[in-house]
Amino acid sequence: MTEYELIKGCIKQDAKCQRLLFEQMAGKMLSVCLRYANDSMEAEDMLQDGLVRVFNNIHQFKFEGSFEGWVRRVVVNCALKHLQKKRIQFSEIKENSNDGLRMESYAFSNLGEEDLMKLISQLPDGYRIVFNLNIIEGYTHEEIGQMLNIQASTSRSQLVKARKMLQYQILQLQKIAV
Template sequence: METNILYTHKDLVEKSKSGDRNSQYRLYELYVDAMYNISMRMLGIKEDAEDIVQDSFVEAFKNLTSFRYESTFGSWLKRIVINKSINYLKLKKIPVTPLDQHEYHIGEEVSEPVKSNDINKVKNAIKILPDGYRQIISLYLIEGYDHIEIAEILGITVSTSKSQYHRAKKKLIEIVNVL
């Protein structure tokens, strides 16, 4: 029997739509850790990430009737968490630096590659990155969004997303090499 991935946890979602608190709690338990990790990677502050995740679940359960199985519940919820995290950063006035008026030539020069056993160095380096860079790195490398999607999410141009990503990657490599 083949199952469609879009309908993962459909019974819990449907019961939650009708207000079943036990089903809502079960969905919360299934997704809270992943959503926290997403928000934490973007915000870098434990308490802020926890607040964003709680707000995201509240919003998701309030608007569950608009969920139409066009994506998985997890990806729908992930989008809410990312949008709330970005809005929080905007409220804190942490801008993504627009680079449209500048032309940057970024070569493929990379210092020595990061070895797989240095993953902790990379994780620590990402935490050290400035917020705007950490945002781009998280959305592109970790969450898997492309530059068109990032531009849409952040309200910037595609070229700004690409420039920010390359600058963030360069800064990340510098930090990893120092650690």
């Protein structure tokens, strides 16, 4: 079954097509949710809401651009909505004087996806959301500012600090490994 047929089937509320779509998308989207959520339970809730919204609004997909991109966008929006309920504070966190941090590529070349996921999940909420939206989803700082109702400059500074903190954590992990 092609993607087009699958989407058409979902628009017609065909349970088989919906199940197929779920099987194709759920893993990736759960990974997206896990990057935004604080724990796996919250990620499941986000995914559930996101996919229900996808199934209920799939007729709005215009077959322009990537379908997975559309689904991802819906799921990310749902995740942000969940997080907005918690009133995330984009506070400045004092760093451990790692301004001049330099990290070589070998430091993270052996890092697996699960390790990265774990490290990202340990970032403070504000850092984590901006990092995910900008680096992984590809939103600009202006878009992130609009989505999160913050200044674009706040988004930039959060990203810089998120990146530094992540690199610092990777280095710490390396030290432990050594």
